[in-house]
Amino acid sequence: MELFLTSLLNGVTYGLLLFMLSSGLTLIFSMMGMLNFAHASFYMLGAYFGYVVSTKVGFYPALVIAPLAVGVIGALIERFALRTARARGHVAELLFTFGLAFLIEEVVHLIWGKTPVPYKVPASLDGPLFTLYSATFPIYKGFMMLVSVGMLVALYALLTRTRLGLVIRAALTKPDMVEALGHDVPRIFMLVFGGGVALAGLAGVIGGNAFVTEPGMAAAVGSIVFVVVVVGGLGSLTGAFIASLAIGILQTFAVAIDYKIPGFARLTVSQLAPVLPYLLMVLILIARPRGLMGTRET
């Protein structure tokens, strides 16, 4: 029972972090119809910016400043580079973001070196929140969960309850009509791209000190965010949320199971845990290519 509850809690925590990582990607995909391969790189940039700002000004200002800075960089990239690539079709776009990921990693190497930076959780959020049986639950994890849920609510409200959200959603399916009504569609796309990567930046500020801020961190989460987006359904925010939680809980419970798989000398369910999300993705693609909540095939 103890292990069950702890695992459930850990699974939900991990799932919410995954959602934070992938919500921006889903947003960009649903609005612009493009997969951003450099998404995890912006998460890394957010972590490094968060580190720099928090050492100079403090952690709480960093929560606002760092994602904004990442968002501005993203918007500039969209305006002056991605837009040109977009005109040449999806392949050019994909290749561009693919190259961008490598570029960002090299820039991080040049500025901050190849080793981890000492980015710490602020003292006010460091410590146990409550105790479950014999394990403590840290305040910071609670804070992460709060931000993640807040992100979901805010995004949902923005897209469904505001005029801007209305325009964004309209621009997605009927860009020509929106343009004819006098809205600047390219600028809307720039805002969406900037906003999407800013969300990744925010996840970086929060995740960078919870884990390790180092140049390999983008590569480490790069593939899992795609799994979330594909399983949840391309372009569905709710789907991404459900998929994040499902994957988080699935992986955490798998780790806790020491059941030996028959027919193998020393293979346990626990060792299979890291593969499960990818297995799930393959199964989903076979059974339901749209994903859990997706509305389109592509």
Add this chain to the structure above:
Amino acid sequence: MKTRLLTAALLAAGSLASPFAAAQVRVAYIDPLSGFMGATGERGLKELEFAAELINAKGGVLGQKIEILPMDNKLSAQESLILLKSAIDKGARYIAQGNGSSVAAALIDAVNKHNERNPGKEVVFLNYAAVDPEFTNDKCSFWHFRFDANSDMKLEALTTYMKGQSKIKKVYLFNQDYSFGHQVAKSARAMLNAKRPDVQIVGDELHPLARVKDFAPYIAKIIASGADSVVTGNWGSDLALLVKAAKDAGLKADFYTFYAGVIGTPPALGDAGVERVKVVSIWNANAASPAAQAMFDAYKKKHNALDDPYSQSARYSIEMLAKAMTAAKSTEPVKVARALENLKHEGPWGEVTMRDSDHQLIQPIFVGTFVKADPPGKYKYTADGVTGFAFREEAKFPAAATAPATTCKMRRP
């Protein structure tokens, strides 16, 4: 005018080329210099070059300069074999490597084959950090010399230290799922069973290498097992994240590690590791001789005040190579390899010996604990990359006490 410019240019080019015109002892450094393990590889290179510069400043060896050729193998065995060929083509008769026993195994095989087929053009492999015990046991080779202590030697020291810790009752083995992790799990279990039969091994877990972001689920398992100590061969972010997750969940266990002191780990451990993380290694800056400390300081001055030259094994390899050449009065690998056998050398913590039976360097080993470095100044040397933390010495095993048994049957040319 033009001709004069040309002559000047040629002269300038000639003067630039002149240091290379003299005979050189070339050592090819085949290690990762980019990517995931790039920082670790670069640190090894710096130390190797530093050692070579010191020797060159004193006039080199037998009138020749030692030149290090850096080659980036991206931590790939395949890549390393291609680089080995190119190193031999460039006239390198000595290669140095350390990161990854998988790479080292491939290099040992390739060097053996090359030497068999090209008598008179032999190559010698100086291994400064790949710690798989096999290389100095069943897979031992006359052409391979290991300057680091192998993982079994380190585990012997660690388990001997643990034997004296009466509070240890339940041990959890937690390792990365690849050859080195398997080796640690297997040996630790055997040694603990022999030295402390009363200790229970309550868990033996392997996790994917460099893939896990959140170790909380694993920590939940360790807590459920009731372990008071965790033995882990983890390195890099796999170690830092593990200790962080343990602190978050309030796990009150000690961590017995190999690599808590190396590049990037102390900053990542931070407060989470204090008094909880132990390390077994050949490195203990604060216990080094004054002469050695002067050398550390020179190294730090040249590179970075917070950089530790903890790959002393890299320095041994170059210094002992020069010593062997002087003794053999030759730079020919076969003669030098013979002179390296049983060669004694003064290290920062006393004498080290290259054992002839298996080519394993016998040297002192330390066990230390990660602690806060206060009051400031209490520890002359803090841990790598941080000013606020250091390692407190818990135990020292003199060279003689660390010599392992070996199954090596050396075939000599």
